[in-house]
Amino acid sequence: MRYVDEYRDADKARALAARIAQLCEPGRQYKFMEVCGGHTHTIYKHGIEDYLPEAITLVHGPGCPVCVIPMGRVDDAIHLAEQSSVIMASFGDMMRVPGGSRSFLDAKAAGCDIRMVYSPLDALKLARQNPDRRVVFMAIGFETTAPSTAMTVLRAARDGLTNFSVFSNHVTIIPAIKAILDSPDLRLDGFLGPGHVSTVIGCTPYDFIAAQHAKPLVVAGFEPLDILQSIYQLMVQLSEGRSEIENQYSRVVAWAGNAKALSVLTEVFELRPQFEWRGLGFISHSALQVREKYAAFDAERLFELPGVRVADPKACQCGEVLKGVLKPWECKVFGTACTPETPIGTCMVSPEGACAAYYNFGRFSRERLQQAGSPLAVISR
Amino acid sequence: MRYVDEYRDADKARALAARIAQLCEPGRQYKFMEVCGGHTHTIYKHGIEDYLPEAITLVHGPGCPVCVIPMGRVDDAIHLAEQSSVIMASFGDMMRVPGGSRSFLDAKAAGCDIRMVYSPLDALKLARQNPDRRVVFMAIGFETTAPSTAMTVLRAARDGLTNFSVFSNHVTIIPAIKAILDSPDLRLDGFLGPGHVSTVIGCTPYDFIAAQHAKPLVVAGFEPLDILQSIYQLMVQLSEGRSEIENQYSRVVAWAGNAKALSVLTEVFELRPQFEWRGLGFISHSALQVREKYAAFDAERLFELPGVRVADPKACQCGEVLKGVLKPWECKVFGTACTPETPIGTCMVSPEGACAAYYNFGRFSRERLQQAGSPLAVISR
Amino acid sequence: MCLGIPGQVLELMTEHPDLARVDVSGVRRVINIGLLDEENIQIGDWILIHVGFALSKIDETEAKAALQFLEDIGDAYADELMALQSSAILDEQQAEVPDAVRG
Amino acid sequence: MCLGIPGQVLELMTEHPDLARVDVSGVRRVINIGLLDEENIQIGDWILIHVGFALSKIDETEAKAALQFLEDIGDAYADELMALQSSAILDEQQAEVPDAVRG
Amino acid sequence: MTTTGELELRVLDRIDKARRRKAKITDERVTLAHGAGGKASQTLTDAVFLEAFRNPLLEPLSDQAVFGIGNARLAFSTDSYVVRPLFFPGGDIGDLAVNGTVNDLAMAGARPLYLSAGFILEEGFPLESLTRVVASMARAANAAGVQIVTGDTKVVERGKADGCYLNTAGIGVIEHPFALTADAVKPGDAVLISGPIGEHGVTVMLARGELDIDSDLCSDTAPLHGIVADLLTAVDGVRCLRDATRGGVATIVNEIARAADVAVVFDERAIPMRAEVRGAAELLGIDPLYLACEGRFVAFVEGAQADAALASLRAHPLGTGAAIIGRVVADPPGLVLLKTEFGGTRIVDVLIGDPLPRIC
Amino acid sequence: MTTTGELELRVLDRIDKARRRKAKITDERVTLAHGAGGKASQTLTDAVFLEAFRNPLLEPLSDQAVFGIGNARLAFSTDSYVVRPLFFPGGDIGDLAVNGTVNDLAMAGARPLYLSAGFILEEGFPLESLTRVVASMARAANAAGVQIVTGDTKVVERGKADGCYLNTAGIGVIEHPFALTADAVKPGDAVLISGPIGEHGVTVMLARGELDIDSDLCSDTAPLHGIVADLLTAVDGVRCLRDATRGGVATIVNEIARAADVAVVFDERAIPMRAEVRGAAELLGIDPLYLACEGRFVAFVEGAQADAALASLRAHPLGTGAAIIGRVVADPPGLVLLKTEFGGTRIVDVLIGDPLPRIC
Ligand code: SF4
Ligand code: SF4
Ligand SMILES: [Mg+2]
């Protein structure tokens, strides 16, 4: 596959890894946060950590749209799905996410009409095919996904559909990064920037990270060499004493982002005063709601919602994991009470969640890895 | 079973049969019509003909509600069932009755929501259970059944139900008997009167048969001894030169019928100017329609119906069979093209239909019967 | 015409005066007796059931009289048969019939 | 974040100017390219697909430059390895690793 | 009257020929009748399944195939179970699925050994119900002395099934020398039933609740290989056995009459039936001869051994209500007759479609 | 960093213990995950079915039971088929149902002989479709040299099924001396696959049409007993065979790693896969290792005979794409690892529920 296979080459990885290792100052520890859950997934799926010296630690960030949905919003969505007139359309990712007592999958098994879709446009198609039902699209995602939802709303408006609405849970990444930078627990040396969010918002919104917090950020692609190269670029900046915004993913990300996508997003959505993030609490101006102008397509306006805030389970340490303060396996219930089969927190549900990624792909010790022939073991000796 | 077993006693049957045989005038042939399909069914199911001398022939009449429904009405009913909002409720008897191209069973297999009910009240229950659907009750039957439909309409009216209606195909027996008496093809010596119709209408409506046509009629019960006894009573009348209306079924039928049932019937229904009977053509004042007052429960007023008249299949001789002019096996397609599995005419569908009764129960020759040990064979020698 | 089955009233539904629980040879169903308003139906009464409604109350006196008539005819016939049995013709006839179908 | 996959435009839907048929390694789907209005998408172009929409057009020049950078690093490393190979240590290490997992 | 008589005979011959013609499917769609065990089911089996799969082992269309592997004679059978409701007085889909296949093996005189179990579950089916069904299967397997040794589970989306469907297949070993086949049946044979008919059919029909009829009836579901083994030990003139499931006694006896080209004459008075079964049948206008049993079988036995066979059946707890209910005669071939309680004679034909309640 | 390392090790041990704990069902209702072949399916099987039916033949939870009757060693297996759509490029529910059971028998090294066929049809199912399915079964049976010798048909009301469900059960005879069992697998064994993975899974997923993705892929459905027989003749070090159906290669290899208490290390680069399968998997965010095949099997073979086994597989028309895809090692017991193309190592765990497309 073009633009994929080239970035999975083990020889180039070894070369990059050697350079990265060479850049480590003896005795110094480096902590980089990959903001984006997609990166977390790639890191574990391809075993990228095997190429990193012990001095470098990757810390998983809050950029997993499924992980940050609070339970109360899931319950609201299930409440919608329970209306006999409603067909709930959702990405597969949402199906297992637990609300206060159950997930979409549970609700579906109990009789709710919940359909998996690949695209918000598929939800629109459902609305056309079922004129006597009300189709609600469970809209989740960061700035990457919000323009697609917005385009879909615009099309529904153009076509005069009266049985389609979106339940917007779209969030924005910058306030989440700010919350993390403001957290006293965490000392970070730099960031891997979310490449696909940047296809929309570009690279300039990260300027404050370099300017105000003096941290480097490299907007990174999603293939393993992209990540390794981005780490290399971070290490180079640190070794040179720089803290700048760089774009490793320039084949896909334009520095200015996608103007059309931004304008569509802004046409349909506006910032909410504040929004609850799972584990992180309320963050102001961190989420998108449908504008008054498109009220006819806003499930929150069309339906009554319980809107009950549900406290996270006591055992759940997702907040700490999402902020990068805890490694997944440091959570007390990790892998025992909380597994992908019986998730307590959202981070164990989404394939982009740090706990799920670590449990599914990375659950073994460095020692065992070396026995199994880690490339690092080969390189570092 | 009380009031059942006592009337199935073979010893008494032999005694009655002997008396009947004794009453036959040598050389004379007797033809009696059992007006009612229920009688036809009993006659074949219990093998009553085995007790009758060859001089007596039973001729099957038009009193099978399913048999006389014209194909166009079945098509209309299927048209109703095809409306996605409609639940069609029907007695099991109707399920296999062919319309112009298909039956309820076919329509159900093709996706129509058609439910079998035991009582019109069950259809009412369906309406209560499915407030967002429109339940149509396929009302068929003679005066026996019409009061039950009427009671159900009255109850729907009392309870203010807005999603229940009846598609009335109720017919009345007297005009059909008149049509038969007016037919030039048939010479009858007497009638077995329809016992269950008489629970409602009583015995006086048959007076014209005795008075104007000088034929005896005995209102008969439905157990085999009831029928044998009724035949005996007919033979006694003939031997005594009488032609009167008698009530063999006096344990169930009051001479005056059931006043309450008649009043309920008259409250809800009125006579149609004319109505088509399968095989018999249009007969005036022979069927019931819902009165204006209960228009809200009349499917014919609530829905648009195609109302197309469909000609009977060419091969079909049901009309002749229903008038008693032909024996079932004298129809050219009987038992070959027309079987209960692939019925051409309605008489092959209903278990009360003469063709079905004869095909299912009676399909063997007198010769073979005698070999198998017919009681008649025993008695008559 | 139309299927009618005798059943015996087991219970009158006090809250629904037009309903009664009826037994038919050990199986039971609630039947609408609204068409028998004037019959003053009681527990133990026999009624004729059709499509969930009672159409008439069965008259035990009439039933007995009719059965008596049948029995009288039967007895008379039996006497005649007795007289006939001195001749062996009938026995011979029956022997030709297979066991299972012997009347 | 969010899954994005590169695909190549096979066909532009003339009747729906915001739709294109796109190939991803031999499987094909119609993708909405309405967010790339200003990119003047042509057959043969590569785009990044996300939830049925194209989010950006892939820049081949940038891609080549980036790959060149990786190759340069790779080549340099290979040269260093060559130099190392005179010592046999590395071969010995590799022999301990099972065949199937050898990098 | 001679001409009428002759005409009637000609008509009857014509009908007979029509009935013996090769089955042809005229329907465009599957209807419930195709699964009811009667004429439509037979037509479907003949015209679609047999036509496509034809082989000597399938051809007899018994409820089981019999073949040898190595030195063993084996019987192999399958059935799917879609009964609604899943739980009913006297049983549930679980014991039905075990006993049903055990009985199809038993009807070949086999000792059932191993069962498979295939579950098709509807999304949302309560696990508690599944556990009940499975526990009931385990109990039934235990009682029948068979082991469930292999299985499969599929889950389909809500609305694509009705809670739980089951399939069992079974293997049994035949350890006696008799070949129990339909075409072994001969005029002079006696027809026996192992107990009262129709209890399962009525129980399930009423348990659905749609008819609002209640009763104290229980399903007759039971494993029959024990009583069969006793019968085969007691009597060596057993020709053919058939459990009276879908389509009831009438349908299976018709199948055998056709296969053996003989007539069967039932004696209505001899047919054992509980009063409640009769009551329900009268109320609904259905014929109990077509009601399914799940723990009764019909045995065709050499006439001379009928009483010995009856004694053997009655000696087994599952056969206390056994009876001789008919005789095989030569004529009219392929037909089943009923000598009615009333003294008349009528035909008992194959069931057309599902038995529909007759009301008016 | 030692304390972190030690803590991590302690955590891993805790997890390992948790994973080995007896399966317990926590769900109240059946979900699609219980039928997907992954962890939920295993839990259901262990906690409900095995618990109730427990016997030595069922206990190994292979895809078939193996037992002796008389002097013959037999394999017995069943599967139900609920695939949607019924017809898809390269196959349909009919040949799937034949090949699926043939293959489960073949995985015991058995020669499949006889099949049963159980149909559950939805009222209204077009007879033309049924005829197509049946014809396809007949062709597949013919191709596989098996006979369909017994069957059953049930019809359920419209809306209570999805056109047509099938069950097949099969009997095969084992004519070689090897016991092919999961616990025979040992460190040092090689893991082979008979051809490229995931074609059936992707084909069916796309054929549903809901994703609006099209491709030229075809299902890989095929009968495997021939290629298995060749392999068993060529090589006597075959330890265990498993067809890579529901849950895909990942799931079945996990099952075996657990049963044998060994680790398996896959080499990602060696795993054969068509470009289209990869494309669809990337587009949908699913892992092809979990995609079902219906004509591929995994063979565990003594390490020294790996090349001979590979040669034997490649010599058969159904094995031209065969490959050695991994090795069995001792540690970490019960885990399956993947050496990625990129050079890293990761775990390949049992599938959780149905593979859901990952989009964001
Ligand atoms: S292990 Fe579970 S509860 Fe703990 S942080 Fe991870 S997802 Fe949350
Ligand atoms: S055989 Fe058929 S067509 Fe002829 S009269 Fe009877 S029902 Fe009508
Ligand atoms: Mg809903």
Ligand SMILES: [Mg+2]
């Ligand atoms: Mg309808």
Ligand SMILES: [Mg+2]
């Ligand atoms: Mg069977």
Ligand SMILES: [Mg+2]
């Ligand atoms: Mg069976």
Ligand SMILES: [Mg+2]
């Ligand atoms: Mg299976």
Ligand SMILES: [Mg+2]
């Ligand atoms: Mg059977």
Ligand SMILES: [Mg+2]
């Ligand atoms: Mg199997």
Ligand SMILES: [Mg+2]
């Ligand atoms: Mg299988």
Ligand SMILES: [Mg+2]
């Ligand atoms: Mg069967």
Ligand SMILES: [Mg+2]
């Ligand atoms: Mg298998």
